[in-house]
Amino acid sequence: MTDPTKPIIQIQNVSKRFGKVTAVDNVSLDINAGEFFVLLGPSGCGKTTLLRMIAGFELPTEGRILIDGQDMAGIPPNKRPVNMVFQSYAVFPHMSVADNVAYGLKIAGVKGGEVKDRVAEALDLVKLGGFESRMPDQMSGGQRQRVALARSLVMRPKVLLLDEPLSALDAKLRAQMQFELSELQEKVGITFVTVTHDQDEALSMACRIAVINKGDVSQLAAPSDLYEYPANRFVADFVGSVNIFEGKLTLDEPDKAAVDCPGLGKVYLNHGVTGPHGADVWVALRPEKIYLHVPGAGKAVTAAAQDAPDGHNFARGKIKGMSYLGDITLFEIELETGARIRVSRPNLSRHDQEDFTWDDKVSMHWRADSPVVLLG
Amino acid sequence: MAEQDWKTNKGVFAAVSLPTLFWVLLFFLVPMAIVWLYSFGENKGLTDIEISGTLENYKRATEWLYLTIFGKSFAVAALVTLICLIVGFPVAMAITFASEKWRPWLLLGIMLPFWTNLLIRTYALMMLLGTQGFANKGLGALWEGTSWLKTLVGLQPLPTWEPVQLLFNNFAVVFGLVYVHLPFMVLPLYAALDRLDRSLIEASLDLGAGHFRTIMRIVVPLAAPGIIAGVMITLIPALGAYLTPDLMGGTDSQMIANVIERQFKKANDWPFGAALSFLLIYAMFILIALQSMRKKVPEAS
Numbered sequence: 001m002t003d004p005t006k007p008i009i010q011i012q013n014v015s016k017r018f019g020k021v022t023a024v025d026n027v028s029l030d031i032n033a034g035e036f037f038v039l040l041g042p043s044g045c046g047k048t049t050l051l052r053m054i055a056g057f058e059l060p061t062e063g064r065i066l067i068d069g070q071d072m073a074g075i076p077p078n079k080r081p082v083n084m085v086f087q088s089y090a091v092f093p094h095m096s097v098a099d100n101v102a103y104g105l106k107i108a109g110v111k112g113g114e115v116k117d118r119v120a121e122a123l124d125l126v127k128l129g130g131f132e133s134r135m136p137d138q139m140s141g142g143q144r145q146r147v148a149l150a151r152s153l154v155m156r157p158k159v160l161l162l163d164e165p166l167s168a169l170d171a172k173l174r175a176q177m178q179f180e181l182s183e184l185q186e187k188v189g190i191t192f193v194t195v196t197h198d199q200d201e202a203l204s205m206a207c208r209i210a211v212i213n214k215g216d217v218s219q220l221a222a223p224s225d226l227y228e229y230p231a232n233r234f235v236a237d238f239v240g241s242v243n244i245f246e247g248k249l250t251l252d253e254p255d256k257a258a259v260d261c262p263g264l265g266k267v268y269l270n271h272g273v274t275g276p277h278g279a280d281v282w283v284a285l286r287p288e289k290i291y292l293h294v295p296g297a298g299k300a301v302t303a304a305a306q307d308a309p310d311g312h313n314f315a316r317g318k319i320k321g322m323s324y325l326g327d328i329t330l331f332e333i334e335l336e337t338g339a340r341i342r343v344s345r346p347n348l349s350r351h352d353q354e355d356f357t358w359d360d361k362v363s364m365h366w367r368a369d370s371p372v373v374l375l376g
Numbered sequence: 377m378a379e380q381d382w383k384t385n386k387g388v389f390a391a392v393s394l395p396t397l398f399w400v401l402l403f404f405l406v407p408m409a410i411v412w413l414y415s416f417g418e419n420k421g422l423t424d425i426e427i428s429g430t431l432e433n434y435k436r437a438t439e440w441l442y443l444t445i446f447g448k449s450f451a452v453a454a455l456v457t458l459i460c461l462i463v464g465f466p467v468a469m470a471i472t473f474a475s476e477k478w479r480p481w482l483l484l485g486i487m488l489p490f491w492t493n494l495l496i497r498t499y500a501l502m503m504l505l506g507t508q509g510f511a512n513k514g515l516g517a518l519w520e521g522t523s524w525l526k527t528l529v530g531l532q533p534l535p536t537w538e539p540v541q542l543l544f545n546n547f548a549v550v551f552g553l554v555y556v557h558l559p560f561m562v563l564p565l566y567a568a569l570d571r572l573d574r575s576l577i578e579a580s581l582d583l584g585a586g587h588f589r590t591i592m593r594i595v596v597p598l599a600a601p602g603i604i605a606g607v608m609i610t611l612i613p614a615l616g617a618y619l620t621p622d623l624m625g626g627t628d629s630q631m632i633a634n635v636i637e638r639q640f641k642k643a644n645d646w647p648f649g650a651a652l653s654f655l656l657i658y659a660m661f662i663l664i665a666l667q668s669m670r671k672k673v674p675e676a677s
Contacts, residue, residue: 057578077581090579094597103593104583148579155583 006069008033008159008191009054014063016049016215023049025215026063031159032207036185036192040202041212042238047195050212051161054193055084068158083152084161087168089144091136097123097147098132104155122154125184142173153188162194166201178204199239203227211235232376236284243285243341249275249373258312259283259373263339266312270368275375282374287344289370292331292356293363314365317341319358329353333362415650425646433651442635442652446659449632452546452621453614456553460561460610461603463554468565469595472572483566486559494556498623501552505542505624512539544626552620557613561606568602569595608667612660632656 007030016024023046031037039047052058054065056077065072067081083104092100101119110118123129126146136144145165152160165181166174182205185192196202202209203223211218211226211234219231230236233244247261257269259281267283275281320340321332329352331343343364347353356362382389415434417427436442471482489497504510516537523534542548572595580590596603618633625631632652639649 055578055582057581077578078584078586082582084579084582086575086579088573088575090573090575092576092579092594103580103585107584107589151579151583 006033007031008068009193010066010069011050011054012064012066014050014053014060014065016046016053016058017061022215024053024060027212027215027217028063029210029217029220031191031193033158033191034189035207036182036205037194038202038206038209039193039195039212040199040209040239041197041218043197045212046215047197047212048163051084051163051193051195054159055082055161056080081158082161083155083157083159084163085145085148085152085165087164089141089148089168091144091147091151093136095136096132097128097134097136097139100136100147101151101154103151108155118154119150122150125153125188126150141168142177145169145177149184153184153190157190159191159193162192164195164197166196167198174201181205203239211238213238228372230284230372230374233282233284233374236372236374241287241342243287244374245283245285245339247281247283249273249277249279249281252277257373259371263337264335264341265315265337267371268312268368269371269373273373273375275373279375284372284374285341285366285370287330287342288328288346290341290343290364290366292343292345293365294355294360313368313371314363315341316361316363319356319360319362322356322358324353329356331356331362333364411650412654414647415654417647417650419645419647422644433647434655436648437651437655442632445630445632445635446655449615450659452550452553452629452631453611453617456550456557456614457561457607457611459550459554460558461607464558464561464565464606465603467558468562468569469591471562471566472569486562486566489556489559494619497556498552498620501555502543502624505548505551507539507541507543509542511542515540543624546625546629548624548626549621549629549631552624553614553617556617556620557610560609560613564602564605564609565599566602568599568605572598604667604670608663612663615660616656 009031011027011029011031014024014027015022025046027046027050039050041047049058053060054067054072056072056075072080092103095103098119101122102115105115105118119132120129123131126149128143128146128150131139131143131147136147139147145168162181166177169177178201181192181194185205194201194205203226206223208220208222209226210220213234219226219235221229221231226235226239230239230242236242236244245261245264245267247259247264247267249257250260250266251258252272252275254272255270257271257273259267259269261267261283264283264285267285273281315335317333317335319331320334323330326347328344328346331345333341333343335341341364345352413427414425416429416431417425418430418432420426467486471479471486474482502509506512516539519534519537527533542551576594576598577590580594581587585593616633617631618637621629621631622634622637625634633656636649636652636656639645639652643649
């Protein structure tokens with residue numbers, strides 16, 4: 001039986017090279033039993049190669065992969081205790097839904113009566129009960145994906161691998177499937193490993209996310225940690241949207257720090273950052289963590305002044321761009337230094353979007369715990 | 377550019393298609409119609425044929441002697457098609473899964489025989505298979521070698537080598553026809569396999585199926601349109617094969633096309649030859665009709 005205290009998948013110093021191209025570069029990571037793990041990264045970063053190596057469709061050039069403590073070297077895909085949901089779903093077009101789902105069971109030698117029961121159970125799980133005799137070409141993309149899910153889940157794998165599972169669905173269905181996949185994962189208790197390039201998908205579904213960049217793990221963290229405490233510029237920029245300013249670390253004490261940014265001014269933090277004094281650093285500031293005011297609206301500015309001395313964590317500028325997105329309005333503001341900054345503002349009431357217009361002079365502030373100082 | 381629909385631009389469409397239509401009409405349909413009319417005619421003298429509407433030619437063509445030749449032609453063509461399928465399928469699979477670098481060269485290898493005239497290729501094959509050919513020489517050398525090895529360990533040597541009769545029999549006809557028709561089988565199979573979504577094969581492996589089971593249950597059913605196309609494109613020309621049985625066959629391995637040829641040439645019985653020709657054409661029509669009536673396999677999306 002699976003030992004819940006041990007990682008279900010151990011990837012140890014795995015590299016994969018295709019000729020001269022290194023797709024995966026010395027990656028080591030553990031995936032815990034029962035978690036929803038997401039490999040997130042831009043296209044071509046090596047995340048799919050990593051997933052395909054777990055499934056056994058690609059062999060590591062170096063390193064090893066252990067599933068449930070067992071080394072997978074030399075074990076072909078059809079002998080591995082994992083199943084995969086393909087990006088194209090790969091539902092067999094010449095078989096009915098029931099035959100698709102029963103395919104793996106029949107090969108495993110499961111008896112007829114049990115096959116029927118388990119197929120029905122799996123189809124109920126993905127809400128496709130009653131679709132047994134349908135052919136795949138009579139189904140929508142979303143339904144075909146559910147068939148692919150049922151076909152894998154019916155095998156009761158130790159790990160379910162999902163390759164960009166939602167990329168082919170429209171936006172509404174994708175949001176719904178994000179919830180359903182999380183719910184399904186909780187219900188069946190199987191470890192899910194998903195590959196995606198979509199940060200919303202990763203943040204909404206994952207227990208933990210590994211951000212992959214150029215074949216390497218940039219950061220491995222829980223979704224909120226990844227968003228609020230990115231480890232480097234790549235993660236800060238790839239997960240969510242962000243303003244990044246270059247600066248020099250001028251003050252670094254256990255309870256406060258300051259960075260002098262030529263583009264943004266002096267940025268104060270209410271915590272230390274443990275970097276060498278005078279080092280080149282980057283300050284990352286999320287657009288939604290910046291408050292926007294018409295100049296002279298004193299109250300909010302005073303609040304900022306309490307956070308940071310001398311009226312810092314404060315900037316002035318002119319609105320150069322606006323895009324109204326319904327729930328929020330996105331502003332692009334040219335600062336007095338000439339740098340540009342993005343600010344988002346929730347439309348809390350129906351007429352909020354009328355407060356500002358192009359070329360308005362505005363001021364903005366942010367809390368001293370909002371900026372993130374990045375060393376790399 | 378504006379939509380060039382044949383419905384909106386009837387004049388252009390007619391102008392472009394007229395030469396082709398004319399060509400097909402004049403050089404294909406008209407001669408066929410003449411031959412078809414001849415099949416209802418009688419010989420009157422050496423060159424005169426009277427179209428009398430008689431069914432006598434068809435009556436003769438369906439006599440037992442000719443039916444057995446038809447039957448034998450079918451059997452040979454079917455056997456050739458089957459061998460081509462069994463040999464060609466792994467070849468097509470190998471080309472499909474070869475690396476990008478190798479695939480064009482392998483395809484070129486399949487098409488290379490088309491660069492040489494069929495007659496020359498057939499003679500080359502005959503040189504290979506003759507009693508003094510390379511095949512027999514190779515087998516002879518093996519035989520002598522074995523015999524020598526036996527004497528070496530103190531056993532009785534084998535009797536002297538008698539060349540195997542590889543030519544001028546039914547074996548030679550089947551061998552030659554397989555050789556000629558194999559590319560016709562491989563190319564449609566390759567086209568069908570190449571379109572197959574690779575993730576379907578991976579999904580089958582992922583669900584625990586081995587390679588053989590994946591081929592039988594996923595690849596073959598989904599390549600069915602290509603298999604049927606390959607079978608038709610091999611079976612129909614093999615059925616009408618004339619040159620190969622003529623050159624490589626023995627006295628008992630003549631196929632229906634050889635009989636037809638004799639009616640038009642040596643026997644100078646055009647009406648009877650025409651009737652035999654049209655029986656063959658009707659048989660092919662039936663094959664094609666059966667193929668188009670089969671249940672459509674859903675395409676992989």
